[in-house]
Amino acid sequence: MKTKSNIERILESGEFVVTSECGPPRGADPEVIRRKGALLKEVVDGVNVTDNQTSVVRMSSFASSIILKEMGFDPILQMVCRDRNRIAIQSDILGAAALGINNILCLSGDHQKFGDHPKAKNVFDMDSIQLINTVKMMRDNGRFVGGEEVNGRPRLFIGAAANPFADPFEIRAARLAKKVKAGVEFIQTQCIYNVKKFEQWMEMVRVRGLHEKCAILAGVTPFKSVGMARYMKNQVPGMDIPDEMIERLGGMPKEKQSEEGIKICLETIQRLREIPGVRGIHIMAIEWEEKVAEIAKAAGLLPRPQLT
Amino acid sequence: MIVGNRKSFEEILEMIKPYRRVLLLGCNECVTVCAVGGEREVGVLASELRLWSAKEGQELEIREHTIERQCDHEYIDQIRSFVDEYEVILSMACGAGVQYVAEQYRTRIVLPAINTTFLGVTLEQGVWSERCQGCGTCILDKTGGICPIARCAKSLLNGPCGGASNGKCEVDKETDCGWQLIVDRLKELGQLDQYEEIIPIKDWSTSRDGGPRKRVREDSRL
Amino acid sequence: MRLHYPTNVKIAKIPCTGRVDNLLILKAFESGVDGVYLAGCLEGECHFLEGNLRARKRVEYVKSLLDEVGLGGARLEMYNMSSAQGQRFAEVAREMTEKIRALGPSPVRKKVKG
Missing domain, CATH: 3.40.50 (Rossmann fold)
Known part of the structure; x- marks a missing residue:
């Protein structure tokens, strides 16, 4: 094992992994994190901590990860390239590793246009693939981007995101191959609704043997209502939601829609688990964290292996 | 211009x-x-x-x-x-x-x-579009003649990001995704294998980040 | 037809409204006129294909400039009519005259330094 990561350990043992995420609050109250964390206790193997997601200012991913670490979780520190240059990024990597964070998820980051500070200057000194490689070089070669030696290597398990549905589809597997080449060890995908298209993507991934070089955790997000499904289909970039799914939700009375949303999510999880190469599930219950335990249980994903 | x-x-x-x-x-x-x-x-x-x-x-x-x-x-x-x-x-x-x-x-x-x-071009009478950011180290040879610095909203050197949809940029549905253009062009040129190469982290010191720039050509000085 | 139209309308003849440049309209206002309107051919019947359509776009643009400087874009209009519509010509001249009269004299009248 290259790190002390709980996810790495479970993956090495050949077991299925379950992760979820925790969005930090728009304020300095640590209790918000603790409350959200409590809902995920003994339900997941690792918790992603988002980094100013959708470019809205929130408590830092780093600080929130430490709060979760204190609660006994194995946090997955999300890091975007939008807000930091290579100096700040490498500095945060060292700091995170020093404080016992074992996982990092390397992302480009949403454009600031979508957030609460659309007038901000963005950085993008490096992109997600270069960030993966930066962590890898620091950890395995003991070198900073600038070439100097790292004294005390950061033992981080390296993850990244993949959107199997974004355009152009034909280079989606090639792009994952680049991430693997850069050193990624696990992948969490964008929320999957179009399982058929995801299967096509996995086929392309298997043809290249990428599923053996990195663990693919399939992402799911339950719909709370047909309104949410429509919003995600029309407003969220890179989403692929089949019309049948929207019709199915829309066909239900309003008070039954969230229940149906969970049902769709469970069916999706079952189908995803049968796809060769899928090594885990990443449950993103947006502002609905209390449902993660219910979904994990109903999907037969519990109990989780003990943290060592 | x-x-x-x-x-x-x-x-x-x-x-x-x-x-x-x-x-x-x-x-x-x-x-x-x-x-x-x-x-x-x-x-x-x-x-x-x-x-x-x-x-x-x-x-x-x-x-x-x-x-x-x-x-x-x-x-x-x-x-x-x-x-x-x-x-x-x-x-x-x-x-x-x-x-x-x-x-x-x-x-x-x-x-x-x-x-x-x-720095841009005339698309048609009355319409101009950005093409170059003057970063000081041109990589157009690697990207099918389309600049990811100027034409990707995030200047990603290994794009596209997950936000690209129907060939358009997540920032603006009217704007082409720079990386879609690159991939399309590489394909037309029969150079899609170039896409597989990771473009390394950029040296921004030749851009404005290195401070105000100056060019001297000794042989043409008076 | 011996139609009557208000004598305050002074006609500047041009080969096509497509010839009308933004500056030409502004210069007319600088000379102190209270309003300007372009009488172009019917849309789709421009002898030069789209001179009248271009003129309309320029009129819209110059209206925004007149708003910026405080004269008000309402002092400028674009009309379309064919050379066979004498009645329409007289009607528009009356309409525009009434409209400009309601707006009052141009605040820059005779005050622009040449």
Whole structure:
């Protein structure tokens, strides 16, 4: 094992992994994190901590990860390239590793246009693939981007995101191959609704043997209502939601829609688990964290292996 | 060419408010081609200012003058004989022109009438589009002749990001995803294998990040 | 037809409204007129294909300039009519005259320094 990561350990043992995420609050109250964390206790193997997601200012991913670490979780520190240059990024990597964070998820980051500070200057000194490689070089070669030696290597398990549905589809597997080449060890995908298209993507991934070089955790997000499904289909970039799914939700009375949303999510999880190469599930219950335990249980994903 | 947008009339009025004698200086180069600061635009802004001053009963003398290039001091020299008759020079050139005029006439106040925006091309009459950010290290050989620095909203060197949809950028549905363009072009050129190569982290020191830049060509110096 | 139209309308003849440049309209206002309107051919019947359509776009643009300087874009209009519509010509002349009269004299009248 290259790190002390709980996810790495479970993956090495050949077991299925379950992760979820925790969005930090728009304020300095640590209790918000603790409350959200409590809902995920003994339900997941690792918790992603988002980094100013959708470019809205929130408590830092780093600080929130430490709060979760204190609660006994194995946090997955999300890091975007939008807000930091290579100096700040490498500095945060060292700091995170020093404080016992074992996982990092390397992302480009949403454009600031979508957030609460659309007038901000963005950085993008490096992109997600270069960030993966930066962590890898620091950890395995003991070198900073600038070439100097790292004294005390950061033992981080390296993850990244993949959107199997974004355009152009034909280079989606090639792009994952680049991430693997850069050193990624696990992948969490964008929320999957179009399982058929995801299967096509996995086929392309298997043809290249990428599923053996990195663990693919399939992402799911339950719909709370047909309104949410429509919003995600029309407003969220890179989403692929089949019309049948929207019709199915829309066909239900309003008070039954969230229940149906969970049902769709469970069916999706079952189908995803049968796809060769899928090594885990990443449950993103947006502002609905209390449902993660219910979904994990109903999907037969519990109990989780003990943290060592 | 260098492309710009004219500042709003209100903003221009706010700048020139304290002055009565204004030299409105156009430039015959890029800003003429992108229809923002050449002789015609000088004429329109001057006319607007005269109409405004007549309406307000405000005394305002405007002299219209357009020179070949505001980025060459030989041309800027051509206004030396009358520049002192004006309190202020309102330049319709790009930011480079505005500054160079100010450098040549250190006691004149020089104000910008346009916001300089980008290095671009003419897509069609009346439409201009960004192509280059002058980063100082061109990688167009690796990206099918399409620049990811200028044409990807995140300047990703290994794009596209997950936000691209139907070939459009997540930032604006009207804007092409730069990486979609790159992939399409590489495919047309039969060079899609180039996409598999990771473009390494960029040396930004040749860009503005390295400080103000200068180019010297010894053999052509006098 | 011996139609009557208001005598305050002064006609400037041009080969096509497509010839009308933004500055030409502004210069007319600088000379002190209270309003300007362009009488172009019917849309789709421009002898030069789209001169009248271009003129309309320019009129819209100059209206925005007139708003900026405080004269008001309403002092400028674009009309379309064919050379066979004498009635329409007289009607528009009356309509525009009434409209401009309601707006009052141009605030820049005779005050622009040449």
